[in-house]
Amino acid sequence: MSDNLNLHSPSVRWGEKRYHSLDFHLRSRFGEKVYRIALNGGMTCPNRDGHIGTGGCIFCSADGSGDFAGRPFHTISQQLAEGKMHLLTKRPVHSYIAYFQAFTNTYAPVSYLESIFTEAIEDPDVKILSVATRPDCLGDDVIDLLKRLNQIKPVWVELGLQTIHPETVRFIRRGYETAIFDQAVQRLRGAGIEVIVHVILYLPGETEEMMLKTIEYLNRCDIQGIKLQLLHILEGTDLADIYREEHFYVPDMETYIRMLGQCISHLRPDIVIHRLTGDGPKNLLIAPLWTGAKRSVLNRLHQYLKENDIWQGKEYHG
Numbered sequence: 448m449s450d451n452l453n454l455h456s457p458s459v460r461w462g463e464k465r466y467h468s469l470d471f472h473l474r475s476r477f478g479e480k481v482y483r484i485a486l487n488g489g490m491t492c493p494n495r496d497g498h499i500g501t502g503g504c505i506f507c508s509a510d511g512s513g514d515f516a517g518r519p520f521h522t523i524s525q526q527l528a529e530g531k532m533h534l535l536t537k538r539p540v541h542s543y544i545a546y547f548q549a550f551t552n553t554y555a556p557v558s559y560l561e562s563i564f565t566e567a568i569e570d571p572d573v574k575i576l577s578v579a580t581r582p583d584c585l586g587d588d589v590i591d592l593l594k595r596l597n598q599i600k601p602v603w604v605e606l607g608l609q610t611i612h613p614e615t616v617r618f619i620r621r622g623y624e625t626a627i628f629d630q631a632v633q634r635l636r637g638a639g640i641e642v643i644v645h646v647i648l649y650l651p652g653e654t655e656e657m658m659l660k661t662i663e664y665l666n667r668c669d670i671q672g673i674k675l676q677l678l679h680i681l682e683g684t685d686l687a688d689i690y691r692e693e694h695f696y697v698p699d700m701e702t703y704i705r706m707l708g709q710c711i712s713h714l715r716p717d718i719v720i721h722r723l724t725g726d727g728p729k730n731l732l733i734a735p736l737w738t739g740a741k742r743s744v745l746n747r748l749h750q751y752l753k754e755n756d757i758w759q760g761k762e763y764h765g
């Protein structure tokens with residue numbers, strides 16, 4: 448390394464970005480770009496089928512937050528083939544994350560989970576198995592299965608925490624206590640599985656201080672990745688009805704960028720950032736409509752981080 452290289456400069460750590468991006472992480476780990484293919488394992492969710500609740504989380508779309516996932520009546524191999532074909536029309540790609548996205552992807556008998564997850568990782572182009580689920584749907588048998596699969600290919604588990612604040616948890620009808628999340632993280636980490644946490648920013652009633660408290664809480668958890676997503680109000684959700692009645696606060700782009708700057712600055716530097724904007728389906732999106740221009744949002748964020756000399760972990764003090 449040259450003597451005049453500034454070791455505190457974020458570019459020394461994460462390429463051209465001022466944060467620990469998923470792209471940087473995957474390139475460092477696999478030597479190339481790895482693309483996500485969203486899959487649908489045909490499961491439902493205990494927060495919808497009456498086991499915990501019937502309405503689901505208030506923001507969840509009819510597709511169980513898997514609006515871009517494959518079609519459940521297709522096999523996993525078919526869904527992977529379709530996902531690859533779609534990506535290959537845009538760029539030369541040959542490494543993938545098999546991402547079980549729609550609904551709760553461990554809410555089924557373990558024998559079924561074993562068959563669909565194995566089908567995914569048997570594809571030689573699949574480098575990682577990623578499973579989105581609820582922390583209260585991780586029985587010992589499921590964790591044992593994920594641990595076994597993790598010996599074959601890396602397994603990530605994505606947990607939808609959204610917030611740590613009990614009043615918001617009740618409002619969004621998440622349906623589990625944050626202590627359940629803590630236990631799930633510990634058990635997954637005990638099995639050697641990487642944990643990614645989904646957080647929603649600007650849930651109704653949450654202040655900037657509250658959002659930062661969620662980030663600070665996660666800094667103390669043994670997690671490896673985070674998805675930060677601005678709340679999307681989607682057609683057909685209970686949140687949409689509340690929005691039409693109450694018109695609760697929805698930030699504009701500059702406000703959101705400033706908040707992201709704060710989150711990034713406070714976030715532990717080793718945590719990989721998997722997402723910084725929402726990826727909601729445009730045909731269902733009621734607000735905030737400016738999030739549809741994802742590239743512009745990210746460009747503005749990068750510019751903002753540079754202008755204000757912000758990098759991931761700048762305000763993180765252990």
Ligand code: SF4
Nearest residue numbers: 492503504507511550
């Ligand atoms: S836990 Fe996930 S799938 Fe279930 S209702 Fe909530 S967001 Fe939707």
